[in-house]
Amino acid sequence: MTSARTRARLVERLRAQGISNEQVLAVIAQVPRHEFIDEALSHKAYDDTSLPIGFGQTISQPYIVARMTELAVAVPERKNVLEIGTGCGYQTTVLSKLFKTVHTIERIGGLVRNTRERLSRLGIHNARLRHADGSQGLPELAPFDVILITAAAPIVPENLISQLSNGGRLIFPVGSQEQELRMIERRGEDFLESRLEKVNFVPLLSGIS
Template sequence: MMPPYAGQPLNAQICQEFDGVGMTSPRSRQRLIDSLLQQGILHDSRVAQVMNMVPRHLFVDPAFAQRSYEDCALPIGHEQTISHPSTVALMTQWLIAEQPIHKVLEIGTGSGYQTALLSALCSEVYTVERITELSYQAQSRLHQLQVGNVHFFTADGHWGLPDLAPFDAIISAASPETLPPELVAQLKEGGRMVIPIGAEPQHLYGFVRQGEQLQQYPLGDVSFVPMRKGVAQ
């Protein structure tokens, strides 16, 4: 049995106000979800429902909006990308698989798409972005969707948010060369972390904290932007 939702339900009426036509229509979004379900990539009904509500085209550059419901990464400016929907589905459903997530730390706000999904699945979302402009843009999009349980921070993701730890879960959309011990220290007992690690190639891992030990679960090869240090405008 799946754990219950812990997040705040998305306002379906507000989400529908951003529905497009043609390649940005709800039908296109449904086709993407159906494809992920048929491939067995997406198997958590909670994640499927939320992905089918959030208008992904709102989170990409208008020049790429027609490709929003393809299973591909798309540029969002500042040499950053919005991840493949299949990768988002894999990471999200692994993160919430075992227990309700009341407090999640997201490293790499990016466009805010993953953040929006987490807001509907987790009670409180703390999201860190090192690029100030991207953080502002994400805040604007989530404000449009009337999402109210997300806390935004502009900071170096390597360090997490130690003053707000511990977290039930941590998810990263950027790949460090090695697993940052600072993030591990901020994960509560029994907490789950999903993060890409490495330069080239990169590998996606899930971790579960048990005391001072981490159980490691390989989740496949991926391609993410590197986790860079410092804060940028």
């Protein structure tokens, strides 16, 4: 069990790093990050660092989760969000507190089983988790107010842009050795791309396992 003071320190660090949305900060303080990692690493749960979750994957550092979430909640509507790369479900859970429905895709079966049980245990009932290749998105459920990718594609995933609603945002890391967080906003038939900051994510892979 972590103290309120531990979580408050994390929030203050995030605020000092430029996270200013109070709704996002409140959710970060509320979500028990230690529940998403192995018990042996629980003493590091509220450090601002990524941690291994098995299967060659990681839980993103709280700063990048907060940063991507802050970008996500600035859309006109918060009804339908697509997350590609569920992992352990931490980002999923944060999004579930701020959006009506979270559709989330994970390609690794072991993570799907663990995360489905975890989300149920935590009472997250508005996240729809599926075991699939997320690289093509979910065109049958589009449009989405936000598409958020939690693994780095080698190139801009242009096939996902058409699945955005008007005013929607695609938030994603791109690159191989050198990675960059970017955002594409849909404004009618126009798309505005922003380059945001350097990041470090596991690679986005196709197929399922």
